[in-house]
Amino acid sequence: MLSPATGEWSIYWVNSKYGELSLPPVVGRFTDGVGTFYCDEDYEGQPIKTRYTWSDITETAAHWEQAFSTDGGQTWEVNWTADFTRSD
DSSP states (O other): OEETTTTEEEEEEEETTTTEEEEEEEEEEEETTEEEEEEEEEETTEEEEEEEEEESOOSSEEEEEEEEESSTTSSOEEEEEEEEEOOO
16 A cells, blocks of 8 residues: 555465464565665564565566564565566
8 A cells, every 4th residue: 555645565464274364564665676664563562574576577576585683674584575576
């Protein structure tokens, strides 16, 4: 969801088991063709930062990755990547 007031996007996951929005959303923006989005979460009782990055965006493709940080964003561990393509 785009906030016209701030120019920031919010990305929400939907819990497939319960059909509910998972909170908090990751929030960020696109700069020079790369979208970077962040949120603070708890993972097994430990505070972490989550980062999503959208890159290599074309009319028919995009690359996405998820990373976690346990040190306040100083280092990141990428734990999931996906490459998307659109077919006609």
